[in-house]
Amino acid sequence: MTDPRHHLSNFKRKIYLADASDVTRCKAFPTTLTKAAMKWFDNLPPKSITYFDDLARKFLTRFSIQKDKIKHAPSLLRIKQEARETLWDYMKMFNKACLKIQCLPTEAVIMGLANGPKEGPFSQSISK
Structure with a gap:
């Protein structure tokens, strides 16, 4: 999912240009959601949304929390191959x-790969 604030902002910009009613905004917004966001929307209690601003607030509350937990390059050093893991x-x-880290330096990927695999041909090759 993209940044939830950006997603909501794009939706608002498009829907407000269409001069859509609040009801239409509430019905159209779910069509822009995918995977986890759609599952979240589908699990909202019936009649729990009164206005679009209420839906937007709940959406941001739910997904901004996850987005704010930005991963950093040093977190790759904690990823280890388990004994029985292929x-x-x-x-x-x-x-x-790696995909969760913004602006990931190549050096951090190399360090993570050199540090994480269990002992074997792959780890020896990476070390070289």
Whole structure:
């Protein structure tokens, strides 16, 4: 998901240009959501949203909290391959962590990869 504030701002800009009513805004907003945000919306109690501003506030409250937990490059050093974990699974987890870090320096990726895999041919090759 993109930044929830940016997502909401884009939606408001487009919908206000269309001069849509509050009801229309409430009905149109869910069509812009994907995955976790759509699941969150689907699980809202019936009739819990009265106005679009109420929906927007709840959306930002729910998703801004997660967005504010920005990951940093040193967090890659904590990712270790477990004893019974395959290299494939470790690399998927490592890659997923890398994607959560904004402006990730290549050096941080190399350090994380040199530090995380269990002892074996891959870790020896990376160390070289």
